[in-house]
Amino acid sequence: GIKTALYGYGASQENDGPRITFADVEWSKANGDPVDKPLGQTWVGDPEALQRWGYDGGTRHRFGEYSGQEEDPAELLLNTWNHLQELTNEVRTYELEVALLQDIPGYEHEEVRLGDTVLVIDRELQPNIEVQANIIEYRQN
Numbered sequence: 001g002i003k004t005a006l007y008g009y010g011a012s013q014e015n016d017g018p019r020i021t022f023a024d025v026e027w028s029k030a031n032g033d034p035v036d037k038p039l040g041q042t043w044v045g046d047p048e049a050l051q052r053w054g055y056d057g058g059t060r061h062r063f064g065e066y067s068g069q070e071e072d073p074a075e076l077l078l079n080t081w082n083h084l085q086e087l088t089n090e091v092r093t094y095e096l097e098v099a100l101l102q103d104i105p106g107y108e109h110e111e112v113r114l115g116d117t118v119l120v121i122d123r124e125l126q127p128n129i130e131v132q133a134n135i136i137e138y139r140q141n
Helices: 047-053 073-087
Strands: 005-009 043-045 063-067 117-122 129-134
Touching: 005 073, 043 047, 043 073, 063 073
Parallel strands: 005 063
Antiparallel strands: 005 043, 117 129
16 A cells, blocks of 8 residues: 555664664755655655645655665665655556447447546545546457
8 A cells, every 4th residue: 555654674683683774864855865854763754645645634644664684774764765655656457337438329439449548537535536547458248
């Protein structure tokens, strides 16, 4: 599912101690980093994803975690951020039952073919999502 912030965990420390985190790494957009992350914070969040997908109207993050084997906290932070970017966009597959305009007299020119682009409105999510989709399969009873 979609996440807007991730905790990052790297390799275990000596003697199977606690896993490495990036709490001691600071990011600043002013220094060219992709997002602000203060020292001591053990998670990194995407403000744009928070606004789009966050709980309570974009005010609370959807947390998850990244688990890797990085030994460098800075590398762990970067890999966690990159993984978060993969989780901020939802991929959905739709199977639709449609009324074909081509079957209505006067609309025979609206024939549906593979590869055509259609508009799909998903009313299950709030706010509703409107996307363009390509027809990749066509079955007829």
